Amino acid sequence: MKGKCVAMLRLLLMGVIGVFLSAGVQAGPVRIASLNTVMADVARNVGGERVEVEEIVHAGVDPHLYEPAPGDWKRIETADVLLAGGLGFEPYLERMRPVLANAGVRVVAGGDVVTPIEGACEGHGEEGHHHHHGEMDPHWWHSVSNTRAVVMQVRDALMAQDPDGRESYEANAAAFDQRLEALEKWVRLQVVSLPKANRVLVTSHDALGYLASEYGFEVLPVQGVTKSSQPSSQHVTRLIREIKERRVKAIFAESLENPKVLGQITAETGVRSGGVLYADGLGKGDASTYEGMMKHNVGTIVEALK
Numbered sequence: 523m524k525g526k527c528v529a530m531l532r533l534l535l536m537g538v539i540g541v542f543l544s545a546g547v548q549a550g551p552v553r554i555a556s557l558n559t560v561m562a563d564v565a566r567n568v569g570g571e572r573v574e575v576e577e578i579v580h581a582g583v584d585p586h587l588y589e590p591a592p593g594d595w596k597r598i599e600t601a602d603v604l605l606a607g608g609l610g611f612e613p614y615l616e617r618m619r620p621v622l623a624n625a626g627v628r629v630v631a632g633g634d635v636v637t638p639i640e641g642a643c644e645g646h647g648e649e650g651h652h653h654h655h656g657e658m659d660p661h662w663w664h665s666v667s668n669t670r671a672v673v674m675q676v677r678d679a680l681m682a683q684d685p686d687g688r689e690s691y692e693a694n695a696a697a698f699d700q701r702l703e704a705l706e707k708w709v710r711l712q713v714v715s716l717p718k719a720n721r722v723l724v725t726s727h728d729a730l731g732y733l734a735s736e737y738g739f740e741v742l743p744v745q746g747v748t749k750s751s752q753p754s755s756q757h758v759t760r761l762i763r764e765i766k767e768r769r770v771k772a773i774f775a776e777s778l779e780n781p782k783v784l785g786q787i788t789a790e791t792g793v794r795s796g797g798v799l800y801a802d803g804l805g806k807g808d809a810s811t812y813e814g815m816m817k818h819n820v821g822t823i824v825e826a827l828k
């Protein structure tokens with residue numbers, strides 16, 4: 523009688539342990555929904571064949587203008603992991619969070635693991651209402667060291683989601699990090715080849731602050747970090763004066779939407795267009811990977827400003 527009881531107890535205990543164990547086991551590939559093209563590329567590199575990445579915001583969509591459609595909500599709520607840029611890049615994310623927590627979706631926002639910088643002031647004192655003090659710049663991926671921190675963040679999130687894949691995620695993250703270390707060295711060598719006085723970036727919106735602070739450029743943006751406000755005519759006039767005085771060699775367009783005012787500045791200063799940069803995420807072709815996008819941007823900048 524006593525032996526039977528012990529046997530039953532053991533069975534029961536094994537059942538309980540089994541339930542605990544299975545709670546941590548991922549059935550099938552980790553389903554990842556992504557609101558940010560850089561995050562999606564990181565997840566593909568770190569996740570390899572253990573993940574399925576669905577890009578809800580994909581290359582060619584302007585993330586500043588994107589709002590989730592009802593169908594997108596469904597795809598997001600049924601994912602295991604949601605990737606976002608963070609730092610306010612997805613203004614709708616905060617009202618999504620309670621719903622996602624209920625649905626058991628793990629949210630990974632890259633901006634959570636970088637040291638944020640503030641967007642540049644539009645103007646220097648003359649027009650107080652155009653200052654955006656305290657507005658964080660969400661375009662963190664233009665610094666490779668930020669992206670390397672995000673690689674580790676994604677690795678840790680995937681290991682928590684899918685503990686069986688631990689070794690694979692660790693190996694993939696280490697290999698990707700090694701390539702990013704090489705990329706970072708390449709970027710620094712490129713920038714060093716430019717005379718210091720030439721390291722000025724005139725861009726249509728304030729998206730390259732991290733590139734500037736990490737590698738030593740000054741940014742003169744036409745618009746702020748969000749594209750939400752149109753530049754005032756005083757701001758444009760001052761920018762034109764500054765471009766002429768400092769003999770800026772080139773002005774850069776962006777792959778997604780450009781204010782008409784960029785054409786006006788090019789016309790009034792006679793400065794040529796230095797080419798198109800990917801400011802808000804990855805692009806097509808060569809720029810469809812993070813490494814390709816960085817090489818395109820830095821290559822275009824250095825070629826135009828040297």
Ligand SMILES: [Zn+2]
Nearest residue numbers: 729747801802
């Ligand atoms: Zn932007």
